[in-house]
């Protein structure tokens with residue numbers, strides 16, 4: 001082990017797709033990273049199994065009703081890991097001073113409180129939970145600055161932009177950010193063809209292997225909409241200077257367009273380990289296990305305009321940025337409810353944007369200065385969207 005280089009990681013959402021990719025990097029670099037804390041929502045057996053493998057100091061099951069099962073399971077394994085539960089357990093773990101880095105990889109607004117907790121504790125945060133920054137972007141950026149935390153985008157597009165921006169972090173000379181979108185599994189389809197889409201079809205992404213919620217977001221293009229909001233806050237760029245271009249091969253992960261005509265792109269295989277590795281080791285680079293691009297066999301790289309008639313979620317996200325205040329929180333909450341209903345077979349695929357649009361139009365505008373107000377908007381939007389679906 002090289003002294004002084006070991007990072008202690010609190011992995012929120014350890015049982016998920018980003019969680020698993022992070023653990024592969026930990027396995028690859030045991031001399032650099034150790035897991036001090038990990039969480040899951042309901043997958044209790046998976047969490048106990050991970051504790052057996054990584055022996056963290058703390059483990060949290062977000063579903064509090066499973067606390068006893070976690071405590072007993074850890075005991076039965078003879079592990080000294082402290083069991084925690086619920087949102088408070090997640091927040092305590094994110095703030096615990098025995099970890100220096102928090103990987104925020106919970107899906108949905110359920111990840112907001114722990115992301116803020118990590119920010120208030122001045123942690124180095126690898127942010128995969130894009131919903132945190134969509135719901136409360138301005139406040140999160142303020143909290144990060146106020147408490148001296150560091151935010152590293154793990155979303156591959158934002159990680160790409162982070163890599164292509166000037167090293168000193170300024171925006172001088174930056175004309176546009178160009179986010180690439182794979183187009184999802186239904187690229188080129190008409191609305192009529194999407195009428196009978198099933199959750200299994202929507203979750204079968206052509207390029208990326210991801211959790212079910214983000215896979216559906218990718219299929220509706222809402223994922224790209226959330227990413228536009230995320231880029232707006234992370235990089236302090238106005239919505240007009242953030243452009244989305246469809247790039248089905250998912251090789252160019254995003255680009256920065258400079259005023260002198262230079263466009264810098266970050267490229268690589270579509271594998272989240274590249275972005276996570278960069279966040280974990282920044283400013284160094286480490287081997288991520290991702291294979292290198294072979295330009296001789298890569299073939300064509302295509303770029304096209306997104307079809308916002310068939311996939312209106314992207315336009316809805318721009319509308320939410322334009323309205324500001326609680327509108328992105330409302331958009332995010334309505335989308336989470338609609339996606340869950342679709343995944344459970346209660347809502348057709350094409351109705352997802354309808355629910356989001358109706359909720360956005362129905363709820364009163366509120367300023368985004370207070371997390372409590374935003375969380376209240378989130379709850380109200382969930383109630384409204386659920387009622388519409390019923």
Ligand SMILES: NC(=O)c1ccc[n+]([C@@H]2O[C@H](COP(=O)([O-])OP(=O)(O)OC[C@H]3O[C@@H](n4cnc5c(N)ncnc54)[C@H](OP(=O)(O)O)[C@@H]3O)[C@@H](O)[C@H]2O)c1
Pocket residue numbers: 012013014015016017018019039040041042043044062104105106107108110111128129130131154155156208209210211212213214272
């Ligand atoms: N996967 C990707 O390639 C990718 C790329 C870019 C950004 N992201 C973002 O990263 C985040 C995670 O995505 P993912 O694909 O890894 O999702 P995922 O595979 O569905 O995993 C989600 C994780 O969050 C936990 N979780 C779910 N609901 C929770 C709740 N209510 N409270 C606390 N924990 C909860 C899950 O626990 P259980 O397993 O117990 O349910 C699991 O550990 C999302 O915000 C997504 O947008 C993902």
